[in-house]
Amino acid sequence: xxxxxxxxxxxGLMDWLTTVDHKKIGILYLLAGGFFFLIGGLEAILMxxxxxxxxxxxxxxxxxxxxxxxxxxxxxxxAAMPIIFGFMNAILPLQIGARDVAFPFVNAVxxxxxxxxxxxxxxxxFLGGAPEAGWTAYAPLxxxxxxTGVDFYVLGLQIAGAGxxxxxxNFLVTxxxxxxxxxTFMRMPLFTWASFVTSGLILFxxxxxxxxxxxxxxxxxxxxxxxxxxxxxxxxxWEHIFWIFGHPEVYILILPAFGIISEIVSTFxxxxxxxxxxxxxxxxxxxxLGFMVWxxxxxxxxxxxxxxxxxxxxxxxxxxxxxxxxFNWIFTMWGGQIRFTTAMLFAVGFIPTFVMGGxxxxxxxxxxxxxxxxxxxxxxxxxxxxIVGGLILGLFAGLYYWYPRMFNRVxxxxxxxxxxxxxxxGFHLTFFPQHWLGLMGxxxxxxxxxxxxxxxxxxxVSTIGAILMGAGTIVLLINIIxxxxxxxxxxxxxxxxxxxxxxxxxxTPEYNFAQTPLVRGLDALYVEKAAGNGEMTPAEPVGxxxxxxxxxxxxIMSLGLFISGFGFIYANWIVAGAGLGLVLITMFLRSVIxxxxxxxxxEEVEADIKGGRA
Amino acid sequence: MKKWLxxxxxxxxxxxxxxxxxxxxxxxxxxxxxxxxxxxxxxxxMLISISIMILVLVVVFVLxxxxxLKFRKKKGDTSTPKQVEGNHMLELLWTVIPILLLIILxxxxxxxxxxxxxxxxxxxxxxxxxxxxxxxxxxxxxxPKEELITSQELxxxxxxxxxxxxxxxxxxxxxxxxxxxxxxxxxxxxxxxNYMWFDxxxxxxxxxxxxxxxxxxxxxxLMDFKVRVVSKEDYKNWVASYKAADGKSSANANGxxxxxxxxxxxxxxxxxxxxxxxxxxxxxxxxxxxxxxEHNKENLKAWIKDPQEVKPGNNxxxxxxxxxxxxxxxDYLLGLxxx
Numbered sequence: 005x006x007x008x009x010x011x012x013x014x015x016g017l018m019d020w021l022t023t024v025d026h027k028k029i030g031i032l033y034l035l036a037g038g039f040f041f042l043i044g045g046l047e048a049i050l051m052x053x054x055x056x057x058x059x060x061x062x063x064x065x066x067x068x069x070x071x072x073x074x075x076x077x078x079x080x081x082x083a084a085m086p087i088i089f090g091f092m093n094a095i096l097p098l099q100i101g102a103r104d105v106a107f108p109f110v111n112a113v114x115x116x117x118x119x120x121x122x123x124x125x126x127x128x129x130f131l132g133g134a135p136e137a138g139w140t141a142y143a144p145l146x147x148x149x150x151x152t153g154v155d156f157y158v159l160g161l162q163i164a165g166a167g168x169x170x171x172x173x174n175f176l177v178t179x180x181x182x183x184x185x186x187x188t189f190m191r192m193p194l195f196t197w198a199s200f201v202t203s204g205l206i207l208f209x210x211x212x213x214x215x216x217x218x219x220x221x222x223x224x225x226x227x228x229x230x231x232x233x234x235x236x237x238x239x240x241x242w243e244h245i246f247w248i249f250g251h252p253e254v255y256i257l258i259l260p261a262f263g264i265i266s267e268i269v270s271t272f273x274x275x276x277x278x279x280x281x282x283x284x285x286x287x288x289x290x291x292x293l294g295f296m297v298w299x300x301x302x303x304x305x306x307x308x309x310x311x312x313x314x315x316x317x318x319x320x321x322x323x324x325x326x327x328x329x330x331f332n333w334i335f336t337m338w339g340g341q342i343r344f345t346t347a348m349l350f351a352v353g354f355i356p357t358f359v360m361g362g363x364x365x366x367x368x369x370x371x372x373x374x375x376x377x378x379x380x381x382x383x384x385x386x387x388x389x390x391i392v393g394g395l396i397l398g399l400f401a402g403l404y405y406w407y408p409r410m411f412n413r414v415x416x417x418x419x420x421x422x423x424x425x426x427x428x429x430g431f432h433l434t435f436f437p438q439h440w441l442g443l444m445g446x447x448x449x450x451x452x453x454x455x456x457x458x459x460x461x462x463x464x465v466s467t468i469g470a471i472l473m474g475a476g477t478i479v480l481l482i483n484i485i486x487x488x489x490x491x492x493x494x495x496x497x498x499x500x501x502x503x504x505x506x507x508x509x510x511x512t513p514e515y516n517f518a519q520t521p522l523v524r525g526l527d528a529l530y531v532e533k534a535a536g537n538g539e540m541t542p543a544e545p546v547g548x549x550x551x552x553x554x555x556x557x558x559x560i561m562s563l564g565l566f567i568s569g570f571g572f573i574y575a576n577w578i579v580a581g582a583g584l585g586l587v588l589i590t591m592f593l594r595s596v597i598x599x600x601x602x603x604x605x606x607e608e609v610e611a612d613i614k615g616g617r618a
Numbered sequence: 619m620k621k622w623l624x625x626x627x628x629x630x631x632x633x634x635x636x637x638x639x640x641x642x643x644x645x646x647x648x649x650x651x652x653x654x655x656x657x658x659x660x661x662x663x664m665l666i667s668i669s670i671m672i673l674v675l676v677v678v679f680v681l682x683x684x685x686x687l688k689f690r691k692k693k694g695d696t697s698t699p700k701q702v703e704g705n706h707m708l709e710l711l712w713t714v715i716p717i718l719l720l721i722i723l724x725x726x727x728x729x730x731x732x733x734x735x736x737x738x739x740x741x742x743x744x745x746x747x748x749x750x751x752x753x754x755x756x757x758x759x760x761x762p763k764e765e766l767i768t769s770q771e772l773x774x775x776x777x778x779x780x781x782x783x784x785x786x787x788x789x790x791x792x793x794x795x796x797x798x799x800x801x802x803x804x805x806x807x808x809x810x811x812n813y814m815w816f817d818x819x820x821x822x823x824x825x826x827x828x829x830x831x832x833x834x835x836x837x838x839x840l841m842d843f844k845v846r847v848v849s850k851e852d853y854k855n856w857v858a859s860y861k862a863a864d865g866k867s868s869a870n871a872n873g874x875x876x877x878x879x880x881x882x883x884x885x886x887x888x889x890x891x892x893x894x895x896x897x898x899x900x901x902x903x904x905x906x907x908x909x910x911x912e913h914n915k916e917n918l919k920a921w922i923k924d925p926q927e928v929k930p931g932n933n934x935x936x937x938x939x940x941x942x943x944x945x946x947x948x949d950y951l952l953g954l955x956x957x
Binding site for chain 1: 642643644647649650657659660663664667668670671674675678679681682685686689690691692695697698700701702703704705708709712713716717720723724728730731732733734735789792794796797799800802803806807808809810811812813827829830831833834835837839840910930931
């Protein structure tokens with residue numbers, strides 16, 4: 005067979021630029037997302053340094069607004085989401101017993117679009133200044149700004165957002181179509197479930213962002229008047245569109261963290277998840293309700309008491325499935341044998357922190373009281389409790405947990421514990437006082453505050469906390485650097501795992517499973533361990549494995565959009581056209597070049613199995 | 619009914635919480651030290667929601683601490699824990715109890731949300747009506763019935779319900795006086811005018827701090843204003859003297875000349891002058907220069923000399939004035955006092 009097949013083995017940089025392997029794309033997402041996380045973190049620390057003392061003049065006015073805009077935009081779109089996508093890529097196909105995602109080529113396109121979009125956005129720092137209208141980019145502040153900052157925001161996010169949408173669709177199809185025999189929906193690990201629901205949210209939420217950003221782009225680049233009140237436009241249109249995307253986005257971020265925590269709590273308590281079906285139902289319900297609550301970001305814009313009350317009650321309703329999750333985690337631990345590894349420490353730190361972020365969320369859902377909280381530091385404290393205390397602790401937990409599977413090495417546990425305690429204590433020091441700052445009358449997004457308003461003490465403590473968080477992150481970096489120079493771990497299953505991703509040898513073979521496994525229950529690997537088998541039962545004989553070829557086209561395609569982005573920003577239609585032309589050419593090439601992939605022969609697979617490599 | 623649910627106990631729990639939160643912050647700025655009816659009711663809502671939430675936190679934290687201490691893996695234990703699927707009774711319990719708690723919270727929520735809403739109808743007889751317009755980066759206050767316009771400083775009589783109409787001249791701002799009421803956005807355009815009301819409280823001769831709460835540009839942080847609450851009688855006198863004030867109320871002929879030549883096209887004094895900049899009627903009595911600097915001649919001179927240095931991104935141009943002219947116009951402005 006395979007007369008028309010060709011397969012070129014590439015190495016080094018070219019291998020990474022052309023890869024369509026979900027494991028490598030996962031690592032790329034993690035590296036790029038980690039890099040942007042450091043930039044976003046640095047921006048946060050600079051802001052905290054400015055706010056450490058009253059009347060400070062280090063980063064003022066426009067520059068401070070650029071920092072706060074880029075911190076928010078970077079952390080949400082370029083750090084948190086890509087790191088989530090990193091784990092989804094690296095782990096989800098393994099958890100459902102698949103050899104890759106449904107569309108490996110699209111997967112690579114998604115990554116490179118995100119990467120070039122993020123790069124474009126961050127280049128604004130060197131090209132006339134970053135966007136300064138907040139990550140929410142409220143019109144007309146965003147439309148009247150004269151410099152190119154907001155143009156970078158518009159084009160950068162449009163390109164990165166397209167990548168996210170492609171990724172989301174890919175995972176939806178992967179979960180629906182690529183599950184191993186026996187892996188029914190109600191046997192899928194919670195992380196897979198959460199990723200599945202998140203992908204669904206991306207499918208419905210990101211088009212709203214795309215449309216909104218197109219309107220903003222037309223307003224800025226082609227002088228349209230969607231948000232210009234003087235010309236019959238309406239500024240509230242942007243707020244609605246942005247939050248119709250923006251609120252589901254919060255759940256796009258937090259649901260995968262819920263999934264990670266569910267995996268870790270279950271593994272390190274050596275117990276199956278308590279109330280699995282309730283957990284699945286709660287995840288789906290949170291995802292659904294996430295689309296019904298966007299107006300709670302807009303209680304003060306004047307939509308009237310009827311709208312405010314309806315959205316208040318809808319918002320409160322989300323607390324119920326979220327509470328179900330919290331109690332199910334606690335009861336998963338109940339009666340278990342809890343092992344306090346670093347991954348588990350982060351998960352243990354996650355639960356109470358997230359509960360605190362959740363209860364302030366319920367407080368914020370009360371419109372009449374929200375008139376006091378809104379756009380004050382109380383809100384800043386709340387969403388950092390949810391996003392840092394929730395999502396980031398979850399991602400750190402996931403990193404320590406899955407690092408051995410992704411990078412074939414175990415991170416140092418002692419450094420890991422330093423990482424945890426510094427970050428955890430720093431986090432609470434930073435954000436707990438901010439609740440009080442808000443209630444004491446400090447608005448958010450201010451570059452300074454005058455002395456004599458009793459705001460000095462809490463701000464000082466908050467900055468100290470931010471520095472500790474930075475120190476914790478540096479410990480993590482050191483840990484990663486040390487591990488990179490250490491040897492491969494020999495064990496494929498360091499945590500006594502329960503799910504399929506721990507069933508393969510390290511390093512994970514290119515084709516994941518030499519033989520697709522047969523899944524016989526929830527926690528597929530644990531089922532086999534409990535039955536005394538120790539490893540998965542294959543669902544098929546050893547045979548040829550069909551693999552996709554790598555391709556440089558996704559890289560070039562995204563590069564084309566990157567170039568055209570510059571064209572639109574500087575209203576240079578030749579450059580814009582040339583970039584789009586490059587995209588069309590790569591699309592054309594992708595359509596006409598017949599690429600059937602290649603096959604790994606049976607003998608090679610058998611040799612791998614014999615040698616313990618598969 | 620159980621003892622701990624009795625009203626007296628609940629009130630004392632409230633009192634304790636209130637004590638814990640009160641005294642936090644500046645009494646002319648903190649939402650935790652409410653001074654008017656609306657802020658007071660908002661503070662009550664905070665207390666109700668915080669109480670319910672603390673109850674939730676305590677239950678979760680105690681349960682959690684117990685689990686973490688009790689179920690650690692013991693050394694040498696090689697047994698496998700029992701694999702429990704779940705428990706329908708428990709699931710039902712932690713679904714129904716939160717629903718009940720949220721219903722308790724939802725009732726006052728909806729009640730107060732309707733209570734605090736205001737609409738386009740003009741103020742009733744015993745209400746005071748004002749129109750607030752946000753500008754980058756200052757506030758304009760119009761008293762339609764009294765026919766006067768002030769800037770940066772809102773003078774109000776005590777014990778009065780104030781009906782507010784809000785709009786913006788440029789981007790979105792948000793009008794917030796934490797001591798008196800929560801915020802409402804000011805939107806540009808006639809279609810999205812907002813309305814709110816608040817009560818000025820019983821204290822007199824007190825200056826509350828007001829803030830802009832929506833990112834509006836480079837000097838968003840500096841867009842402060844003041845609310846001076848005075849007795850009803852003082853308020854009447856203030857209105858009369860404000861309306862009587864004109865450009866001659868300051869006795870500095872030299873400065874007046876400079877002012878009329880360079881500043882009057884944007885800044886009004888009395889009935890004369892433009893309205894693109896804040897009105898400077900009674901400037902000598904104000905609390906701050908440019909809304910933020912201490913009210914003295916040195917700061918005023920610095921502000922006129924280089925407005926961008928004080929408030930980055932603001933619309934006041936750097937007027938080409940000699941040092942002597944700046945000195946004269948500063949003296950003139952500081953002399954603009956109400957009788």
